[in-house]
Amino acid sequence: MKPTRIVSIIGTGSYVPEKVLTNHDLEEIVETSDEWIHSRTGMRERHIAAANQATSDLGTEAAKAALADAGIAAEELDLLIVATLSPDMFFPSTACFVQERIGAKNAFCYDLGAACSGFLYALDTAKNQIISGAVKTALVIGAEKMSTFIDWEDRGTCILFGDGAGAAVLQAGGEGRGIMKSVMGSDGSLADLLWIPGGGSRNPVSHEMIDQRQHYLKMQGREVFKHAVVRMTEAVIEALEKNNVTLDEIKCLIPHQANIRIIGAIAKRLGVGDRMYTNVEKYANTSSAALAIALDEAVKDGTIQRGDLVALTVFGGGFTWGASVLEWSK
Numbered sequence: 001m002k003p004t005r006i007v008s009i010i011g012t013g014s015y016v017p018e019k020v021l022t023n024h025d026l027e028e029i030v031e032t033s034d035e036w037i038h039s040r041t042g043m044r045e046r047h048i049a050a051a052n053q054a055t056s057d058l059g060t061e062a063a064k065a066a067l068a069d070a071g072i073a074a075e076e077l078d079l080l081i082v083a084t085l086s087p088d089m090f091f092p093s094t095a096c097f098v099q100e101r102i103g104a105k106n107a108f109c110y111d112l113g114a115a116c117s118g119f120l121y122a123l124d125t126a127k128n129q130i131i132s133g134a135v136k137t138a139l140v141i142g143a144e145k146m147s148t149f150i151d152w153e154d155r156g157t158c159i160l161f162g163d164g165a166g167a168a169v170l171q172a173g174g175e176g177r178g179i180m181k182s183v184m185g186s187d188g189s190l191a192d193l194l195w196i197p198g199g200g201s202r203n204p205v206s207h208e209m210i211d212q213r214q215h216y217l218k219m220q221g222r223e224v225f226k227h228a229v230v231r232m233t234e235a236v237i238e239a240l241e242k243n244n245v246t247l248d249e250i251k252c253l254i255p256h257q258a259n260i261r262i263i264g265a266i267a268k269r270l271g272v273g274d275r276m277y278t279n280v281e282k283y284a285n286t287s288s289a290a291l292a293i294a295l296d297e298a299v300k301d302g303t304i305q306r307g308d309l310v311a312l313t314v315f316g317g318g319f320t321w322g323a324s325v326l327e328w329s330k
């Protein structure tokens with residue numbers, strides 16, 4: 001395969017599980033209210049996977065939809081990346097389970113860990129694999145079963161997350177500029193503001209660890225909020241500069257869907273008004289799936305059309321963040 005300069009998204013898909021958990025349902029689980037959740041986060045409901053559905057099952061549904069949208073067979077995939085912080089198990093990778101389910105027997109597969117920023121990181125990684133000529137067609141998935149890893153006794157976090165998956169098929173070539181240059185950053189000094197501290201090699205599974213509920217997600221919400229606004233705003237500005245694109249040329253900006261107030265603060269700083277895409281009301285924060293689901297929905301509902309320039313931005317645990325620009329050509 002020859003190196004290429006253009007890499008395009010030729011299909012997208014997404015999936016959310018059937019069960020809907022509303023803010024009113026949460027009132028029965030922790031001391032909270034629909035009014036508090038909606039005014040502080042913009043969320044009304046989220047989807048929760050069934051007990052027998054793992055992250056790879058959600059990713060498989062999104063993958064099938066993206067392949068159908070792209071009009072290609074799974075055998076044509078050379079690379080499959082799953083971005084997730086809620087894998088089926090430590091190993092093998094969730095990507096290998098998805099591979100088996102969809103029949104992508106010619107792809108090599110791995111998971112990518114960048115918390116909520118994972119889908120953008122994976123998109124950039126796959127794009128560069130294609131640019132190098134190493135692969136021609138790649139499937140990138142953001143999939144999460146967050147409901148397994150949140151503490152249903154902690155009202156500060158359990159109201160915020162939902163389950164779901166989104167996917168995109170990338171291929172060399174296409175009209176327009178395709179996926180353009182990204183900017184990405186990380187700051188490991190702030191890891192303890194958003195993490196799951198137990199269950200790994202640092203703090204292995206033990207009765208004591210579980211009694212202390214260390215196997216659940218912990219977050220310093222207010223601190224994370226501030227960093228998310230600053231990092232995503234800066235990343236968008238840098239990505240536009242890097243690609244010689246002005247904000248006026250951007251038809252739609254899709255941010256990580258963590259909180260409507262974070263999205264509003266970024267919109268205000270950038271001055272983009274209603275060009276910000278949001279679906280946080282319906283799905284809450286689905287971590288690495290959020291950007292992937294929003295991209296699929298923005299394409300399917302006609303917000304993004306052929307020739308449009310779209311900016312993407314993410315922020316998550318690590319901390320990790322990033323932004324990218326693409327020209328939609330499908």
Ligand code: UT7
Nearest residue numbers: 032033036040116155156159221222224225228258259316
């Ligand atoms: O995906 C990765 C990125 N994640 C994020 O970006 C999340 C960022 N953080 C946030 O979205 C917000 O910080 C939250 C939505 C988590 C919290 O909103 P906040 O405005 O920062 O509220 P707070 O944490 O400062 O809490 C305010 C009050 C507290 O009570 P006191 O101490 O003022 O009496 C909390 O105990 O609200 C209380 N509170 C709740 N009340 C009702 C916290 N959670 C709840 C709740 N229902 N679910």
